[in-house]
Amino acid sequence: MSVERTLTILKPDCVRKELIGEVTRRIQEAGFKIVAMKMTRLTKDTAAGFYSVHKERPFFDELCEFMSSGPCVPMILEKENAIKDFRDFIGATDPSEAEEGTVRADFADSVGENIIHGSDSVENGQKEANFFFSEQQVTANKA
Ligand code: ABT
Numbered sequence: 001m002s003v004e005r006t007l008t009i010l011k012p013d014c015v016r017k018e019l020i021g022e023v024t025r026r027i028q029e030a031g032f033k034i035v036a037m038k039m040t041r042l043t044k045d046t047a048a049g050f051y052s053v054h055k056e057r058p059f060f061d062e063l064c065e066f067m068s069s070g071p072c073v074p075m076i077l078e079k080e081n082a083i084k085d086f087r088d089f090i091g092a093t094d095p096s097e098a099e100e101g102t103v104r105a106d107f108a109d110s111v112g113e114n115i116i117h118g119s120d121s122v123e124n125g126q127k128e129a130n131f132f133f134s135e136q137q138v139t140a141n142k143a
């Protein structure tokens with residue numbers, strides 16, 4: 001196994017519910033190292049860019065509305081096998097199907113508002129990290 005990077009976003013519902021601290025604590029306790037982090041608010045257009053793979057899906061407009069409805073907290077995480085381990089850690093997209101003890105099972109209300117994002121491949125993780133951060137912002141944190 002090799003060290004991978006994944007991009008997570010604590011979504012606007014996570015921020016509204018004042019769960020930034022709790023979810024971040026769980027991320028760190030599970031062994032993911034935070035190498036970049038910020039709070040930002042996406043515009044509807046920026047959210048559409050981030051989720052452009054879903055642009056033909058019926059839920060796309062609602063998704064972009066939600067993701068731009070308030071501030072969110074993107075982070076780059078590093079760990080061995082980070083992509084799969086983080087997807088397991090957050091639980092299924094639909095919280096009613098998410099395994100007990102996962103972030104989505106514990107805190108998410110619905111498939112549309114599901115608290116947290118995790119990249120679904122190493123390649124997408126790199127693209128999504130570049131969407132929010134420059135490499136310089138990551139290496140600056142390692143010094
Ligand atoms: P993300 O980590 O946000 O990408 O979610 P995940 O990879 O688990 O699931 P996908 B399929 O990528 O969903 C992207 C966002 O679209 C929302 N969604 C998805 C709906 O609202 N309705 C649906 O029927 C489906 C399949 C969930 C995801 N984000 N949010 N918020």
Ligand code: MG
Pocket residue numbers: 118120
């Ligand atoms: Mg996805």
